[in-house]
Each structure stands twice: as structure tokens, then as C-alpha cells.
């Protein structure tokens with residue numbers, strides 16, 4: 001449970017970091033800038049994202065000029081296409097990528113050195129990406145709202161649940177009390193019946209009756225015989 005929470009939390013944090021990264025701008029400078037760049041120097045910057053495009057704009061741009069920029073140059077590569085820039089350029093937009101991944105390459109030869117360039121590379125999200133990002137955020141917010149709602153629902157439910165439990169508890173207690181009452185009553189009845197039965201036994205069982213009479217009242221055989229006959233018993237049993 002805690003692990004799931006942690007994963008969700010980390011995912012959200014990472015997502016937030018990703019969104020922040022969208023807005024960050026990156027400065028790209030030639031080696032030693034604003035001093036002259038060295039000879040035979042090569043430097044590569046890679047810009048990669050899952051979506052959106054990259055915009056490269058110039059702050060300063062002073063490179064050795066040459067035909068087809070064969071000497072010192074800035075090359076911007078995207079997929080298998082590439083564009084080279086050299087000479088002096090005024091500040092402003094230089095390149096906007098079509099995809100989310102570009103590669104910048106600076107190269108100088110053994111001849112003339114210059115100040116180099118200072119570029120700003122910005123990541124932009126396309127209309128679709130903006131929609132997707134907003135939808136993602138909206139979806140997340142909606143999900144969170146749903147969770148909150150769900151919790152609230154659970155709270156309301158729990159009140160209902162508590163009420164139900166209380167009612168059920170009350171019913172159960174009543175039932176137990178009833179059962180106890182019944183048991184006590186039955187026990188009392190049984191005791192009463194048992195005592196009645198015992199009394200009946202005393203007065204109905206001829207053995208005890210006769211015996212008691214035999215030993216307490218009279219020991220005569222005639223008496224016992226008569227009693228036995230009266231009780232429909234065979235007199236032999238008492239001889």
C-alpha cells in the first residue's frame with residue numbers, strides 16, 4: 001500500500017519535473033566564449049524529448065565565413081537532414097525543429113578563429129502536445145478529485161455503515177437478551193416440571209410408595225399384597 005503511494009508520488013514528482021524541463025531554456029556557447037574558439041575544435045549538443053519541438057535562436061553569432069560553411073560551422077541535424085550555418089548572423093530565430101530530437105554540432109578548422117556563438121535553445125510543445133499535457137493534467141486532477149470524492153463517499157458511507165452496525169448491534173443485543181430470557185424461562189419451567197415430575201415419581205412409583213409404606217407403616221404381607229393388588233402389581237416382587 002505504502003509502496004503504491006510512493007510510486008504514485010514519485011511518478012507525480014517526475015511528471016512535474018518533466019513539465020518544468022519543458023519550460024527550461026538552454027544556453028549553448030562555443031568553447032572559450034566570449035573569447036575566440038580554438039582551432040580544430042568539435043563540440044556536440046544533443047536535445048531530446050518525448051514530444052514537442054526545439055527552437056534555436058541566436059544571441060551572438062560570429063563564425064568564420066566560407067563557401068557552404070566548409071570551414072568553421074554550426075550544424076543542426078534532425079533525423080537524417082542537416083543544415084549548416086557560418087559567418088556572422090544577427091540575433092533572432094535560427095532554426096525550429098520538426099521533431100523532439102535535434103543535434104547541434106560546432107566545428108572549427110585550423111584557420112581563422114572568431115568569437116563564436118551564443119545560442120538559446122528552447123523546447124516547445126505543439127498544439128497536440130499542449131492538448132495532451134493539459135489532458136494528462138486534467139485527467140490526473142480528475143482522478144484525484146474522484147479519489148477525494150471516493151474518500152468523501154466512503155466517509156458518508158461509513159456514517160451509514162456505523163448507523164447500520166449500531167442498529168445491527170442493538171438487534172443482536174436484543175436477540176441475545178431474548179435468548180437469555182428464553183433460556184432462563186425454559187430452565188425455570190424445566191425446574192418446575194422436574195420438581196413436579198419428582199413429586200409425581202414419589203407418588204406414582206409403586207416401588208417407592210409401597211416400600212415406604214411397607215417399611216414405615218406396616219410390615220404385614222397382607223397389607224403389601226393388598227397394596228400391590230391395588231397398584232396392579234404382582235405381589236411376588238415384594239416378597
Ligand SMILES: *[C@@H]1O[C@H](CO)[C@@H](O)[C@H](O)[C@H]1NC(C)=O
Pocket residue numbers: 078079098099
Ligand atoms: C524523425 O524521425 C522520427 C521517427 O523516426 C519521426 O517521427 C519524425 O517525424 C522525424 N522528423 C523529421 C524532421 O523527419
Ligand SMILES: *[C@@H]1O[C@H](CO)[C@@H](O)[C@H](O)[C@H]1NC(C)=O
Pocket residue numbers: 039040109110
Ligand atoms: C588543425 O588541423 C589541421 C589539419 O588536420 C592541422 O594541420 C593543424 O595543425 C591543426 N591545428 C591545431 C592548432 O591543432
Ligand SMILES: *[C@@H]1O[C@H](CO)[C@@H](O)[C@H](O)[C@H]1NC(C)=O
Pocket residue numbers: 139142143146
Ligand atoms: C471519475 O468518476 C466518474 C464516475 O465514477 C467516472 O465516470 C470518471 O471516468 C472518473 N474519472 C477519472 C479521471 O477517473
